[in-house]
Amino acid sequence: MNKVSKSPWLLHYDASSCNGCDIEVLDCLTPKYDIERFGIINTGDPFQADILLITGGVNSQTESVVKQIYSQMPEPKVVVAVGICACTGGVFKECYNIKGGIDTVIPVDVYVPGCAARPEAIIDGVVKALSILDAKQAAMSKDGR
Amino acid sequence: MAKRSIVPFGPQHPVLPEPVHLDLVLEDETVVQAVPSIGYIHRGLEKLVDKRDFKQYTYIAERICGICSCGHGLGYCMAVEEVMGIEVPERANYLRAIWVEMSRIHSHLLWLGLLADAMGFESLFMESWRLREKILDMFDETAGGRIIHSVNQVGGVQKDMDATMLNHLLEAVKDIESDIKPVVNTFLQDYTVQSRLKGAGVLKKDDAVTLGAVGPMLRASGVEYDVRMLGYGAYKDLTVAPITSTDGDCYGRCEVRLKELFQSFDLIREAIGKIPSGDINVPVKGNPNGEYFMRIEQPRGEAIYYVKGNGTKYLDRFRLRTPTTSNIPPMVEILKGCQLADVPILILTIDPCVSCTER
Numbered sequence: 152m153n154k155v156s157k158s159p160w161l162l163h164y165d166a167s168s169c170n171g172c173d174i175e176v177l178d179c180l181t182p183k184y185d186i187e188r189f190g191i192i193n194t195g196d197p198f199q200a201d202i203l204l205i206t207g208g209v210n211s212q213t214e215s216v217v218k219q220i221y222s223q224m225p226e227p228k229v230v231v232a233v234g235i236c237a238c239t240g241g242v243f244k245e246c247y248n249i250k251g252g253i254d255t256v257i258p259v260d261v262y263v264p265g266c267a268a269r270p271e272a273i274i275d276g277v278v279k280a281l282s283i284l285d286a287k288q289a290a291m292s293k294d295g296r
Numbered sequence: 297m298a299k300r301s302i303v304p305f306g307p308q309h310p311v312l313p314e315p316v317h318l319d320l321v322l323e324d325e326t327v328v329q330a331v332p333s334i335g336y337i338h339r340g341l342e343k344l345v346d347k348r349d350f351k352q353y354t355y356i357a358e359r360i361c362g363i364c365s366c367g368h369g370l371g372y373c374m375a376v377e378e379v380m381g382i383e384v385p386e387r388a389n390y391l392r393a394i395w396v397e398m399s400r401i402h403s404h405l406l407w408l409g410l411l412a413d414a415m416g417f418e419s420l421f422m423e424s425w426r427l428r429e430k431i432l433d434m435f436d437e438t439a440g441g442r443i444i445h446s447v448n449q450v451g452g453v454q455k456d457m458d459a460t461m462l463n464h465l466l467e468a469v470k471d472i473e474s475d476i477k478p479v480v481n482t483f484l485q486d487y488t489v490q491s492r493l494k495g496a497g498v499l500k501k502d503d504a505v506t507l508g509a510v511g512p513m514l515r516a517s518g519v520e521y522d523v524r525m526l527g528y529g530a531y532k533d534l535t536v537a538p539i540t541s542t543d544g545d546c547y548g549r550c551e552v553r554l555k556e557l558f559q560s561f562d563l564i565r566e567a568i569g570k571i572p573s574g575d576i577n578v579p580v581k582g583n584p585n586g587e588y589f590m591r592i593e594q595p596r597g598e599a600i601y602y603v604k605g606n607g608t609k610y611l612d613r614f615r616l617r618t619p620t621t622s623n624i625p626p627m628v629e630i631l632k633g634c635q636l637a638d639v640p641i642l643i644l645t646i647d648p649c650v651s652c653t654e655r
Contacts, residue, residue: 165314167337170651171362171443173314174406178432181409181425195309212335213315216307242359245347246340267362267443 156285158190161277162200162224166217166253167243168207171267172234176204179277184270186277197223202280203230204273208240208249209256221257227287229280231261233273238262298323305639307336314650318643322636330631330639332624338654342614349609350376350584351450360616361652362443363406366399367594368652369448372614374528375590375603376450385578386530388452390571393530394465395439395447397560397567401472402431403595404553404560407647408483411550414640415492423479430468437461452577462568469561480554493547497630497642500544509626510619511597512552513646517544523593534566549645583609594619596647618652 165173179186180193194200197220209217221230232253235241240251253259260283263276301322307315315336321329344356357372358365370392377384405428412420432442438461439445447453457465483489499509504517514521515538522538524531539555541548584605591600597619604613623646630642 164308165337165651167339168651169359169362169365170314170649171359171365174362175443178425178429181429182422183426183429197308207337208339210336210338212338213307216315216336220308242356243339243341245344247343248338248340266359267441269442 155189155281157201157281157288158192159201159277159281159284160192160194160199161202161204162194162197162220163204163206164217164220166205166207166213166237167210167249168234168236169267172206172237172265172273175267175270176206176233176273179270179273184274186274191277198225200224201228201284202277203228204233204277205230205237205253206233208236208243208252210248210250214250214256217253217256227284227291229260229284229287230257231263231273231276231280232259233263233276234268235264235266238264241266300328303636309640314648316643316648316650318631318639320631320636320639325636327631327634327636327639330628332628334650334654336654337651341655342616345611345614350605350611351580351609353611353614354449355446357614358444358446358448360655361618361649363403363649364399364594364596364599364652365444366395366447367592367599368616369446370396370529371590371592371594371599371601371616372603373448373450374592375588375601376584376605378588378590379584379586379603379605380450380580380582382451382578382580384452384529385575386572387456387574388576389530390567391453391455391457391576392448393534394457394564394567394571395435395445395453397563398431398434398465400560400595401557402428402435403647404557405431407553407595407644408479408550411641411644412483414644415489417489420479420482420489427472427475427479430472434465434468437464449577451580452575454577456576462571465564466568469564473558473561476557483550483554490547492638492641493550494543494545496546496638497634497645498543498545499626499630503629504544504626507625507629508622509597510622511594511647512549512556513597513623513626515539516541516548516552518542523591523598526591528590528592530567533570534563536563546641546645553647583607584611596620596649596652597623599652616652616655618649618655620646620649620653623648624653 409424602615
């Protein structure tokens with residue numbers, strides 16, 4: 152990918168993470184990494200978001216919240232699972248209240264492993280998500296939507 | 297009487313990095329009652345003692361919460377060490393104290409940033425988090441991880457800090473201390489910040505004690521109580537005096553945390569000055585048999601670790617009482633009668649860590 156074709160807005164949700172990946176997601180926005188220079192904004196509103204960053208595995212109570220947030224986001228949308236817990240359940244996989252990774256509930260496009268995922272890896276995941284977003288947008292235009 | 301309405305707050309909310317849900321009962325703009333409901337981050341970590349042996353469980357304990365990771369590992373290891381009667385080398389105690397104080401600095405700077413963000417003061421948020429990066433870089437250099445450090449183990453610590461690392465740490469602390477002055481001035485002197493914080497969410501001294509507040513929340517109400525005064529680990533040789541404020545409002549809680557930053561800078565310098573040479577861990581033989589309550593001071597307040605062993609390598613029970621659990625009743629109390637617009641700030645000033653609370 153040579154250029155960023157869109158300034159995407161992010162939505163971050165903590166499904167059942169230990170906070171480690173969440174503070175790294177926030178860290179991406181702050182002066183050292185500063186993804187706002189690409190026009191990326193962390194929005195709190197699902198209706199305005201293009202990319203959903205989810206941390207942590209899914210438990211019985213967050214399952215419905217994750218589904219609801221995903222359904223509220225407009226098409227095209229991309230889901231990035233941040234951290235090993237969001238990818239597979241990770242260290243908490245055998246806990247009685249953890250169903251597994253985010254892909255047990257909603258479709259996931261990009262997996263960013265790590266415990267906690269480093270900001271460099273998260274930014275890389277978001278850049279990958281951007282090209283997927285472009286592809287989804289192109290597919291939608293082709294369908295005439 | 298004004299008409300009552302219920303406003304749901306959370307679980308997905310812009311000011312909260314973590315999901316927590318509150319039903320706010322309002323009369324016009326005034327909150328008359330706040331009903332918390334929790335469980336969004338419950339994973340069932342305490343039950344994992346059945347599946348991981350007591351040495352492996354250290355890694356789980358560190359992942360109870362990413363912000364207080366180092367402290368949780370420390371509290372768990374110290375509880376098991378007490379059960380097994382292990383004498384930890386002095387150097388390990390000092391290294392633990394240095395890492396825990398570093399994580400206190402990181403946690404308080406993170407909290408200051410979130411508070412500024414909740415007020416809509418974006419540049420102050422960015423400034424606090426910029427300073428925090430220096431401590432994270434030091435964690436990266438000394439422990440190999442920015443957030444989860446995995447430095448503690450039953451019987452000591454896994455990693456040593458050499459003289460170069462200690463010098464770098466001293467330089468980083470010096471840098472932060474000089475760079476932080478404008479941030480401290482803004483939080484304590486700025487008119488706009490004061491108008492949001494002063495007089496908001498007052499917790500009286502008696503209420504703080506009766507409702508069981510801990511940590512900066514309790515000390516901001518004027519109670520001199522800090523578990524580090526018990527002198528566990530290296531704190532028996534270090535100077536710890538509880539930092540208090542008298543007002544018990546949001547401003548007081550902010551002031552206490554800001555002053556604790558400087559206390560941590562001093563403690564790190566003192567510990568580096570006094571650190572003895574020697575081993576960093578001792579071999580652990582046998583399995584824990586017995587039970588113990590360990591209390592340590594986390595950035596958010598007193599945390600209690602209960603460990604019960606049965607002579608096998610799997611523990612019978614591990615129980616944790618986190619500072620946020622104790623701070624929820626005082627939080628519900630200060631929310632009564634506040635304005636709806638102040639709710640995010642009042643919730644933030646208890647420094648909630650939902651992930652510790654629900655495990």
